[in-house]
Each structure stands twice: as C-alpha cells, then as structure tokens.
Amino acid sequence: MKIIFSGGGTGGHIYPAIALIKALKKKEPTTEILYIGKKLAQEEKICKNESISFIGIKVRYFYRKLTFKNILTIIEFIKSYCEVKKIIKQFKPDIIIGTGGYVCAPVVYAGARKKIKTIIHEQNSIPGLTNKFLSHYADKIAISFSSSEQYFNHQKTVLTGNPRAQEVVMSKKIPKNQLKLQENKKLILIFMGSLGAKYVNQSIVKSLPILSKREDIEVIFVTGKSHYDTIISEVKDFKLKQNVFIKDYVENMPQLYQHADLVICRAGATTLAEISAIGIPSILIPSPYVTNNHQEKNALDLVQIGGAVMIKEKDLSEEILTNQILKIIDDPYQLQVLRINNKKLGIPNACDKFIELIEHLT
Template sequence: MKVVVSGGGTGGHIYPALALIHHMQAADPAHEFLYIGTENGLESGIVPDAGIDFASVHITGFKRRISFDNVKTLWRFAAAVQKAKKLLKEFNPDVVVGTGGYVCGPVVYAASRLGIPSVIHEQNSVPGLTNKFLARYVQKTAVCFEEAASYFPDEKVVFTGNPRATEVVSADADENILASFGVTTELPIVLIVGGSRGARPINEAVLEAAPGWEGKPFHVLYVTGEVHYEDIRNRLKDQHLPDNVSVIPYVKDMPSLLQHVQAVTTRAGATTLAELTAVGMPSILIPSPYVTNNHQEKNADSLVNAGAAVMIRESELSGAVLTEQLEHLMKPDRRKTMQAAAEAAGTPDAAQRLYAELLKLAEK
C-alpha cells in the first residue's frame, strides 16, 4: 500500500503521524510513504531525520480576524493545491491521511479532487479550522476524544485514539534513564514538565513551592525546558534545593521515562494525554490558555471527568495550590484509583485502529 501523510506546524500533529507510519512499517515493510509538509515547519526536519521521504508545499494559515493576509492565504492555498496534485499524481497513493495543521488543507483537498480516498485525524476535543473544512471532502474522520465527534458528520466518524499511545506503550524502557538524570531514590517519582520548551507559569509555581517539598514522601523530577534551565537552576540554588527535587533541562526519550515515574504534572495537549493514558499515568493537568478555542482545557476535562486527572487552571496556579494537589495525588490509594481510570481511558491500540481504516479504504 502507498500512503501519503500530511501534518505539520506542531509536534502534536507530527508525532502521531510518525507513530502511525512506524506501526505500519513494522506491520508490513512493503508499505511506501510520502510525507507532505511545509518547507519551514518542524516537520521539514523531523520527518527526513526519521528516514521518511518528504516533500513540501507552501501554505500559511488563516487569520481569525479580518485581514488582507487572508487574501494572500487563499492564493497560496490554490497554488498549494496544484503543487499537491502534482505530488499525488507522481506518487500515486492508495490513501491520504491528514493529521492536522494547515498544510493538510491543500493536500487532502487535492486528494479529493483526484478521487483518492482520504482520512483526517483529529487529536483534540475541539477540532481546528482545517479539519472542520476538510470533513466534507474525506471518507473518514478519526477522533481521539468522544467530544470531538459532534463536530463531524456521524457517518464518517470513527474513534481510533492517538497513534502516539501505541508507540509509547510499546517502547523499550531504558533501565538507566533515571540514573542518567542523577535520580536514585526509593520514593515514588512525580515528573513535572511544561513541554519541550517549558512553561513559565509552571516554572514560577515550582520555584515558589520547591523549598517546601523537603521531606515530602515523593521525589520531584522537574523539567524546565532548555531555554529556562540555567535561570531556574540558579534561582533554586539561591533558595535551597531539597534533596528530593532534581532539575533537568529536557527529556529526549519521554516514552521510556514515563515507565519509571508514578505521576505527572504537565500541560494538556492531545499527544501528551495520549501518552499518559497509554501507560495509565495519574496526572495533574495545567492547560495552556493560549491555544485555539481553549482546547487544552476541554482535553483536560475529558480525563478529569473520567477520574484519571485533576486540573489546575493557570489563573489559579500557585506554589501552594501545586503543593496541595501533589500531596493529594501522591497518596498511594488515590494514585492507584487514578491509575486505573487512566488505563481505562487509554487507547494503546490506536495505531492499529487507524491502520485498519486505511486498509479498508485502500481496498475499495
């Protein structure tokens, strides 16, 4: 089977796409893939580095306010559709998959004009503009949250979950990963991470709270984000860093690390939540309020309602609030209950579910 995959802009669109490709390559090495992204997006580096053939189209997103830039975007969209048609004709795929980001718009639309079956994958509980637009042109819409289904035609919706969950749950665990961070403890470990670049409000709450964590019955592994590391490390030294708090800048192998911690405090991006539920991880979620349609809070609501997480809104976040929630979360009985709820909310077979939908379309 020949498959075109398109997704870009953020890791939340790219990593599920790569997880799907890796699953399919393992299932059948004869499958062929072409990834279409933008020339300057994250995907232009990440995808070729993963050994996957990559091509690009030039496209920008629409402004949500009235702007002359939107006229330019319409022109770019038309040009990108023509470029995408050329790429699709050359590769001749059996099916096209869009995993989000505005680059999917011209690629999936071009597939519909050429009569190539296509699927869009919506990671969030509230769809973005691109997937809302494309829903009328695709054969299937795969969702990760039941709440997203109402935004799409009922007859097209399939619940698959996020392929990143499959990749995380099947990852080989590095038994030395904690030691590589200088963590040697018998205490349960809670990971605090604000994303690959960190999150300033979470950093400030940790700075306020960390001195008071001395002697607590848990160990905090705190990921600052590389751009914040030196500043945070120096500020914590000035106010005394307890022995049960470890500070690191970045985690390259998150799937492996998740198999060695007992709880996580983090943002509520869709891919992050897929990773957490894949391994049954209790969590404190601090949604970013700076995202479209406040979708992270709605993502978090899904796990909170399932009993798998608690949520602290950024407007309510402080060192005292964070400490209170950590102490509650790290009680063994509470953690065990939330772990079971997180496992129940997970979709560790997500990649297989989406793969099955692609096989059905390719066979028609």
C-alpha cells in the first residue's frame, strides 16, 4: 500500500501522523509512505529524524479576518495544488491522510479531486478552518473527541481517537529507579509544551518552595528551552531540596507518564490524548493564545466527566495553583476518581482503529 500523509504547523498535527506511520510500518513493513509538508518547517525536521520520505511545498496561513494577505494565500494554494497533483501522479497513492494544519489543504483537496480516497484527522474538540474546508471533500473524518461529531457530516465521521495515545500506552515501561525517581514518593509532572508558557511558569516557580518541603513527593518541571535559563536563575535562591527536578526538555515523556500521580499541563489535543490513554489525574491550564480558544474546549470535555481540574490562565496564581495541587495529591480518593474518569475519555487503541478505517476504505 502507498500512503501520502500531510500535516504541520504544530507538533499536535505532526506527531499523530508519525505515530500512525510507525504503526502502519510495524503491521506491514512494505507500506510506502510519503509525507508532504511545508518546506523548512518542523515537520521536515521530524520526518528526517524518523527516516520518512518528505517533500516540501510552499504554503501560507489563511487569516480569519479580511486582509490582502489572503489573496497571496489563495495564489500560493493554487500553485501548491498544481504541484501536489504532479506528486500524486508520480507516487500513485492508494490513500491520502491529512492530520491538520493549513499545509494539508492542497494535498487532501488535490487527492479528492483526483478521486483518491482521503481521510482527515481532527485532534481538537472544535475543528479548525482547514478541516472544516476539507470535510466537504474527504471520504472519512477521523475524530479524537466524540463532541467533534456535531461539526461534521455524521455519515463520514468515525471516532478513532488520537494515534499518539496508543504510542504512549505501548511504550516500554522503565522502573522508577532507572529514571532516578524514588519508589515511595508521588510524582508530580509539570510541563507547558515545547515552548513553555512564561506567565504560567512564574506561578509554578513560586509554588516550588512549598512543594519542595514535602518529603512524600517529587516534582519534575519541564520549562521549555526558551524559559529554562530564566527559571533556573529565579529559583537559585530558593534552596530547593533534591525532590525538585527542573529540566528544559525531556525525551522520555511516555515513561514519565507511566509513573506520574498528577500532571499539570496545557490542554493541547495530543497531550490530552496521551494522558487520558493512561488515565493520569490532571490540572489543566488551557492556553488562551490559541485559535478559537480550542484548548479550553478540549479541557472542558475532560473536566465535564470528572477526569481533570481546570484553572484558566487569567485566574491563575501561586496560591490557587499550590492549593489545588496539594488538595489533589493529599486525597487518595480524589486521585482515584480523577484517574478512573480521565481514562474514560482515552482511546488507547487509536492506531488500530485508524488502521481499520484505512483498510476499510482501500
């Protein structure tokens, strides 16, 4: 089978595709994959690292407000559409899969126009502009939240979950001691995404001295590379104990998930898919800076079933955050309830479900 993937802009669009590609290749090693993304963007680097064939195209962001820039976007779309048609003719895919971001618009659209089977994957509870547009042309729409179905044609929609979830669930479990963690301590894992979040980080930093005094917990705070030096400078006078670890980045996040008793994080779709697949009690601080406020809407899906607690960034303070952390971590019953309810939203076999959909179409 030959498959074209396309998606980009953020890791939330790219990593679900990478997880699915790995699962497809594991099931059938002869599967041929081609990834079409934006030239010199994040997806090109990731594909190179994963040894995935990649072709870059030029695309531009489509602005929601009326602006002359959108004329340039349309011109670029037409050019990339014509380029993709040539790529399709040469590669001859059996199916094309778009995982979001404006780069996949000309790819999926070109495939649909050439009568090739197409699937789009929506990670968020509220679809973005690209998937709203492509939903009219795609053969199937794979969704991660059941609440997304209301925005699409019901006959096309299939609840598969986010493929990244299964990758996390299936990752090799490493004993705590190999991760330099204590068996008898609860683990609090804090991260705000690859770039971190300056305002939220400030509240977290102020809570660390209190958390550091607790001998029954350990804290791993992943700051994001752009904020690491600043935060290290801010905490140097706190005399934090050895139960607080501050890191700019971690490569073994799936292994840390498996030992986490509480996670404090943003509410990106892929992050929620990962933590709900395992069932990790969570304090969610949605980013207010994303399009359509979709992180808050993602978080609400988990909060409404009792699987997480949400603190809006505008309401965040050192006191509120610290009190909420200690309230949850000191209550075994609440931890268990959050864990059970969190897992209700998870789809730990998302890759398998997606592959079934591909096989059904082809």
